Amino acid sequence: MNRKFFITSMLALATLPLSAQWIRTSTPNDTLRSVRSLGNGNVVLSIYAPEAKTVSIGGDIMPWGKKLDVRRADNGVWSVVVPEVKDGVYRYHFVVDGVNVYDPKSPTAGETSALAFIGSGKEFYAMKQVPHGAVARRYYESKNLKMTRRLHVWTPAGYEKSTDKLPVLYLIHGGGDTDNAWPGVGAAGFILDNLLAEDKIKPMIVVMPNGSIPTQDLEGEVPLFEEDLVKSVIPFIESNYRVMADKDHRAMAGLSMGGMETLETMLKDYDKFAYFWVLSSGWFANNKQAYANYQQQLNNISRNFNKGVRQLVFTQGGPEDIAYRNGKAMLRLFDKAGIKYEYTEAPGGHTWYTWRNNLYQLAQRIFK
Structure with a gap:
């Protein structure tokens, strides 16, 4: 059978490796603000x-019938002043040497990547002719962060006409991504639609929160997310959806940085969940003080953890997974604490190829 190549423009962002580090020369782009309001109706756009050789601007923000000069500074930044811009929301893009370029510095830039669906259309993550659930974009107030935040929620086909209460899986993306990653490049909605149509999973609600929180370092970001999840996300879901609001009907899974957030939640809130899946993740093995603290925490919770948690599963994308060494080293802490877990690995590395397969597997095992 000939393979088909599908390209669909969807909001998505490829996950950045959690532990990736590199050295590069700084550029003016590092501190560039691509959209600046001068406060008098004039707006500066820069790239x-x-x-x-040439740069121009397109979109709603440009005055109709007027051509504005975009000028290049010596540092390689091209800028234009757009006059008389009223307060509002505008579409815009740059045209660089004749090619439309969406602003790489925009806060929404990470969600404007196209997605390439490559395959026969029969894969477990493909959109098939089955009943489809809904993927909703929702906003809630975060009590600890004191801001409005976004999450995505998948509800199964038929949820709107049903009165049944359902269990909930909280599914977290990796570093550099947003809550749009799992329903986008992760194809979570299609995976769940197909599994439900094949009667391979229990009907459930899948909540995909935003695990990314602007902080100075990962050590600060992870506990902030755990607090947001417990104090704001879960109450929001349980107030707005028909769910079973007890630990036996809650599961959590996260990849890479989301795995770190899953681990943090496991340490502090293991009594609120019956299922934990940690995908391509692990505590950093070179931090001896943190490792000692984690060992103590695991020792403290081990007895009650083993009694109350039905599943703790660690997965890796094989030795090529960048989290592989950290993950393997971390498991020795669980062994010493006597905490029961399962461990699996399969080729695929630290990629969405691995994590889509992880979701396919874990969704079939929880709430049964």
């Missing part, structure tokens, strides 16, 4: 394109 760093040092090798470009």
Whole structure:
């Protein structure tokens, strides 16, 4: 059978490896603000394109019938002042040497990648002719962060006409991503639709929160998310959806950085969940003080943890997974504490190829 190539424009962002580090030369792009309001109706739009020959601007923000000059500074930043811009929401893009370029510095830039669906259309993550659930974009107030935040929620086909209360899986993305990753490049909605149509999973609600919180370091971000999840996300879901609001009907899974957030939640809130899946993740093995603290915490909770948690599963994308060494080293702490767990690995590395398969597997095992 000939393989088909599907390209669909959807909001998505490829996950950045949690532990990836590199050294590069700084550029003006590092501190560039691509959209600046001067406060008098004038707005400055800028893009760093040092090798470009020509740059122009397109979109609703540009005055109709007028051509504005975009000028290049010596540092390679091209800028234009758009006059008389009223308060509102505008579409815009740069045209660099004749090619439309969406603003790489925009806060929404990470969600404008196209997705390439490559395959026969019969894969477990493909959109098939089955009843489809709904993926909703929801906003809630975070008590600890004191801001409005976004999450995505998958509800199964038929949920709207049903009166049944359902269990909930909280599914977390990796570092550099947002809550749009699992329903986008993760194809979570299609995976769950197909599994439910094949009667391979129990009807459930899947909540995909935003695990990314602007902080100075990962050590600060992870506990902030755990607090947000417990104090704001879970109460929001249980107030707005028909769910079974007890630990036996809650599960949590996270990949990479989301795995770190799953681990943090496990340590502090293991009595609120019956299922934990940690995907391609592990505590950093070179931090001896943190390792000692984790060992103590695991020792303290081990007895009650083993009694109350039905599943604790660790998965890795094989030795090529960048989290592989950290993950394997971390498991020795669980062994010493006597905490029961399962461990699996399969080729695929630290990629969505691995994590889509993880979701396919874990969804079939929880709430049964």
